[in-house]
Amino acid sequence: MVENSELLDGSVRNILEQDQLKWVFVGGKGGVGKTTCSSILSILLSRVRSSVLIISTDPAHNLSDAFQQKFTKTPTLVNGFSNLFAMEVDPNVEKDEMPNVEGMDSFLSELANAIPGIDEAMSFAEMLKLVQTMDYSVIVFDTAPTGHTLRLLQFPSILEKGLGKMMALRNRFGGLISQVTRMFGMEDEFGEDALVGKLEGMKDVIEQVNRQFRDPDLTTFVCVCIPEFLSLYETERLVQELTKFEIDTHNIIINQVLYDEEDVESKLLKARMRMQQKYLDQFYTLYDDFHITCLPLLPEEVCGVEALKAFSAHFIKPHKPSTTKGTVEEVERRVSALRMQLKEAEMELDRLRKGKRVL
Secondary structure (H helix, E strand, O other): OOOHHHOOOOOOHHHHOOOOOOEEEEEEOOOOOHHHHHHHHHHHHHOOOOOEEEEEOOOOOOHHHHHOOOOOOOOEEOOOOOOEEEEEOOOOOOHHHOOOOOOHHHHHHHHHHHOOOHHHHHHHHHHHHHHHOOOOOEEEEEOOOHHHHHHHHOHHHHHHHHHHHHHHOHHHHHHHHHHHHHHOOOHHHHOHHHHHHHHHHHHHHHHHHHHHHOOOOOEEEEEEEOOOHHHHHHHHHHHHHHHHOOOOOOEEEEEEEOOOOOOOOOHHHHHHHHHHHHHHHHHHHHOOOOEEEEEEOOOOOOOOHHHHHHHOHHHHOOOOOOOOOOOHHHHHHHHHHHHHHHHHHHHHHHHHHHHHHHO
C-alpha cells in the first residue's frame, strides 16, 4: 500500500474549491450509494456556490427517496435550501408525446432500431437544451449504473450517426411523412424538414456541451464504489472509458467501509473487514494519484436532509476509527464489552434455569 504521506487528501474539498466547475457526474456500479453521494455533493456545493441543480438520469429515480421530497422533470427547490434544486429525468423518449399516426411511428421506429440509443440521445439532448437556458452555477448528475453512464457519454457520436441515418431515410419516408403530417395539420411541427432541423439543433447543443465535458476546468467525474472485487473491476473499467472520452476524473468515493472500532467479535464481520482491506489496498495502489474518500458503513440508512447533512462531514474530513488497535484504551474497551456480554449471558442463563424449574 502507498504510504499515507504520499496519498492525496482523502476528501472532496478539491471539487468544492474548483470555482469554474460546471458539470459534476457521479457514477459507478448499481447499489453502491451513488444517489446518496451525489445528493451530499450537491448539498456541499450549495454552501460555496450561488445555485446548484442535481439531476437524476437513472430510470430508477432515488433522489426523491434520498431527500424525502417528490421531484419531477421540472427543477424543484429542495426543502430547507434557497439555492439547491433537483429534477428527475426519464432517459427514454416519452412516446405518448409523439404523434400517434401510421407512418410516423414506422419512421421513428425504423430510426430507433437502426441506431440503438438514439431515443435516449435525443431525450438527453432535449434535457441539456433545457438546462442550458437556466442559470445554475454548477450541475450535478446522479447517473444510472456504469453501462448506462458510458452510453450517455457516447451520445454525441450517436446523434451524429442519427443525423446521417435520418438523411439516408429521407427519400424512403419523406413523401409518406409529408402526406401524413399535412393530413393531420402537423406539417410545421413534425414535417420532414422540422424533424431534421430539430435533430441538427440537438446535435449543435450536444457538440457544445461535449466540448465542455472534455474541459477538466469545467467537468469532472466522481466514481463511487464499495471495497469488493466486482466494484473494483467496474471502477477500473469506468476510469479507462472516461480516459478514452477525455473526461477528467480524479475522485473516488469508497462507500460502506467497515472499521474495527466497535470492538466487534463477530467472525463474519472480521472476515469482511479483512476482505475489504485487501481491496482497499488495491484501490490505493491503482489510484495513488486520486483523491480517495472512504465512507463508513452505518447501521441505518441515510435518508432525509438532516441525515444527509450529518453524513456529509465524512466527505470533508476523512473518517478515523475512535480507537487505535493495541493501545490501553482499545484493550480496556474490549474488556468492558466482554464483561457486558458475559453479564448478559449470565442473565439469560438464569432466566432459562428459572423457566426450567417452573416446568
